[in-house]
Amino acid sequence: MSAGDTIYAPATAAGRAGVAVIRISGPGSGTALSALTGGGDVPGPRRATLTTFFDPHSLEALDHGLMLWFPGPDSFTGEDVAELHCHGGTAIMAALLEALSHVAGCRLAEAGEFTRRAFENGKMDLTQAEGVADLIAAETEVQRRQAQRQMAGALGQLYEGWRADLISALAHLEADIDFPDENLPDAITAGQRPVLTRLTKEIFAHLDDDHRGERLRDGCHMVILGAPNVGKSSLLNALARRDAAIVSNQAGTTRDVVEVHLNLNGYPVVLADTAGLRHSEDAIEVEGVRRARARGDQADLKIVLYDCAATPEPGTDVLALLDDGVLVANKIDLAVDAPRAGLGVSSVTGQGVDLLLDRLADEAARRMVGSGVPGLTRLRHRQGLEDCRGALLRALEQGDEELLAEDVRLAARYLGRITGRVDVEDILDVVFSDFCIGK
Numbered sequence: 001m002s003a004g005d006t007i008y009a010p011a012t013a014a015g016r017a018g019v020a021v022i023r024i025s026g027p028g029s030g031t032a033l034s035a036l037t038g039g040g041d042v043p044g045p046r047r048a049t050l051t052t053f054f055d056p057h058s059l060e061a062l063d064h065g066l067m068l069w070f071p072g073p074d075s076f077t078g079e080d081v082a083e084l085h086c087h088g089g090t091a092i093m094a095a096l097l098e099a100l101s102h103v104a105g106c107r108l109a110e111a112g113e114f115t116r117r118a119f120e121n122g123k124m125d126l127t128q129a130e131g132v133a134d135l136i137a138a139e140t141e142v143q144r145r146q147a148q149r150q151m152a153g154a155l156g157q158l159y160e161g162w163r164a165d166l167i168s169a170l171a172h173l174e175a176d177i178d179f180p181d182e183n184l185p186d187a188i189t190a191g192q193r194p195v196l197t198r199l200t201k202e203i204f205a206h207l208d209d210d211h212r213g214e215r216l217r218d219g220c221h222m223v224i225l226g227a228p229n230v231g232k233s234s235l236l237n238a239l240a241r242r243d244a245a246i247v248s249n250q251a252g253t254t255r256d257v258v259e260v261h262l263n264l265n266g267y268p269v270v271l272a273d274t275a276g277l278r279h280s281e282d283a284i285e286v287e288g289v290r291r292a293r294a295r296g297d298q299a300d301l302k303i304v305l306y307d308c309a310a311t312p313e314p315g316t317d318v319l320a321l322l323d324d325g326v327l328v329a330n331k332i333d334l335a336v337d338a339p340r341a342g343l344g345v346s347s348v349t350g351q352g353v354d355l356l357l358d359r360l361a362d363e364a365a366r367r368m369v370g371s372g373v374p375g376l377t378r379l380r381h382r383q384g385l386e387d388c389r390g391a392l393l394r395a396l397e398q399g400d401e402e403l404l405a406e407d408v409r410l411a412a413r414y415l416g417r418i419t420g421r422v423d424v425e426d427i428l429d430v431v432f433s434d435f436c437i438g439k
Contacts, residue, residue, distance in 0.1 A: 007109035008030060009118075010093060012014045017088030019065075022096055025114055028105040029080040033067060036084070036096070036102050042069045053086065055099050062095045063087055078121030083128025119420060126420035127156040134217060141266035142368070146216055146375065154374040155381075156419045158206075162199055162388075163419075166412040171197050173405040189401050197410065206376070207385055214296045214382075215300060216368040219261065219268040220359065223295045225321055228276025228303035231330040234347035235305060236260060236273040239357060244273075256288060257295055264361035267368055272299070277321075297329055299323055301363050308344070309335035327357060339374060381418055388414040 006026030012019075024032050028040045037054040043049035048066045055062055066085035075081040086092055100106050112133075119129045131151030138144040149155070169192040176189050224232045237243050240260040258273040272295055275288030296302055302325030309331045327342030333349050343359060345352035376382050388411045395407035 006106045007113055008032070008097070008106055009114070010097070011083070012088070014090075015088075016090060020086055020093055021087035022072055022084040022086070022093070022100070023114060024082040024084075024100070024106070025075070025077045025079050025109075025117060026105075028103070029082045030069070032083040032103045032106050033069065033084075036099055037067060042082070043067060045069055045071055045074075048085070051085065051097075053096060056094070057099075057102060062099065063092045073121065076123065077117040078123045079117060084240060097338065123159070124151075125153070126158040127159070127381070127418065128153055129420075130248075131155075134377065140263045140268045143216060143266075143268055146213065146377065149374055150200040150377060155377070158374060159415050159418050160421065162203065163412050163415040163421075165195060165199055166396070166408055166415065170405060170408045170412060173408060177401055177405060181371065189404070192408075193396065196392055196396055199411075200396065202388060203385055203389045203392070207382065207389065209375060210367070211376070212368050213377040214379070216268070216375065217377045220272040220274070220301065220364040221270045221299045222301040222303060222363075223272045223274060223292075224291060224300040224303045224305055224413035225274060225277060225296050227307075228278055230276070230305050230307040230310075231347050232276070233258070233273050233307055235272060235303075235328070235330060235345065238345075238347040238350060238353045239271060239360075257291055262356060264364055269360065269364050295319060300367055301360075303360075304342075305327055305330050306342075307331050308340040323335060326356075326363065328356060384414050384418040 004022065004027065006028035008022060008024040011021040011023040033042055034040060036053050037051045038054050038059070040051075046068065048068055050064070051067050052064050053062045054060065063086045065087065068083040070076070070081040070083075072079045083354070084096060086096060087404055097108070102109070115124075115129050115132050118124050119126060124132075128151050131147050133147075134147035135144065137153055138147050139327055140236075173189055224235060226232050231236070236258065240262065244258060244260045256275070260271050262269040262271055274292030275285065277289055279290060280286055280289065302321060302323060304322045304325055305328045308329040329340040329342045329344045330347060332340070332344040333351060335347040343352060343356055345356050347353070376385070391407045391411035391414060395404050395411065398404040398407060
């Protein structure tokens with residue numbers, strides 16, 4: 001990739017549609033726009049203009065549509081950007097993209113290159129760029145809200161605020177080390193320790209979030225566990241409102257994990273059906289049981305299902321697996337008066353299924369909703385914050401001023417790596433502005 005290239009790509013999904021958009025970004029955007037519109041001038045900034053798109057070589061009319069011009073730096077990427085709004089037919093898109101490929105200096109963009117240029121040109125930080133990807137991938141309302149907050153800069157602002165405090169502390173520490181002969185205030189280094197202590201506690205509290213942000217981004221994993229033939233696959237189908245798993249009266253039909261994705265009141269849930277838990281001599285069923293138990297160990301919530309109309313077989317008691325899960329009694333239509341524990345449902349008649357869905361939605365919300373502070377959404381963020389906290393803990397234990405300053409510098413660098421804004425010149429700026437060294 002080269003920052004001097006002019007790139008282009010469809011900005012809308014492939015397939016037939018009423019309208020499609022092609023985006024162009026780079027120094028040659030105006031030239032490309034002029035080439036496709038018969039050599040005319042670019043339109044006024046941010047004004048949709050009706051035009052005819054031509055093949056620049058044959059001058060054949062390809063389509064009628066709108067062109068828009070966003071001169072840099074006031075554009076998404078910070079560069080000159082043009083957009084072609086054309087009819088969304090496959091042949092039209094192919095023809096326009098082919099025409100752009102023949103414009104000198106233009107090439108097809110790589111995946112994510114428009115957003116990368118926006119980051120490189122200072123239009124957003126790395127957490128905001130990741131928020132763009134999360135917003136596009138969002139499938140539920142709550143996922144959209146989280147991605148929208150991150151794209152708006154809520155997470156980056158939190159980290160940049162911490163980093164600014166660290167840079168200020170480091171500037172004071174460096175001043176105490178590098179300018180001992182200047183008439184500086186006493187106990188500068190000691191005065192920074194409360195700041196470092198506060199930041200360490202705030203970062204620890206941010207990390208101690210039970211992975212709520214990542215769970216919201218990727219989905220809350222729930223697993224249905226139970227003995228063979230208690231109706232696990234039927235319950236999965238009832239909750240999913242479709243035939244996602246094979247249902248049979250023969251015990252042990254499910255041998256592998258079957259997953260469905262649900263949207264429960266805006267919360268993303270990945271629900272898994274598993275093999276019935278029992279002792280078996282069949283090698284395939286043994287492997288299925290192993291996978292079921294492993295999925296149960298990894299799940300955010302266990303749904304333990306039993307048949308309230310039957311007596312459990314020896315070796316199939318799964319109540320010990322319940323932990324903080326949800327106990328569900330299935331087949332209540334066959335045992336109306338039988339005593340039972342847990343939430344009663346019938347996966348055949350649908351009785352109790354809506355109540356179970358509401359309960360699962362509440363459980364998902366409990367595992368995803370946190371405080372008003374933006375949640376961590378990626379392992380990269382978590383690792384950077386862990387490294388930052390580790391550096392701060394070392395700094396607070398240091399007796400040597402230079403080693404303390406070095407750990408604070410590392411802590412600020414770890415935060416800067418999360419947002420992508422690491423600039424050592426910031427430290428010098430604060431030193432000179434705070435202490436007026438050399439007056």
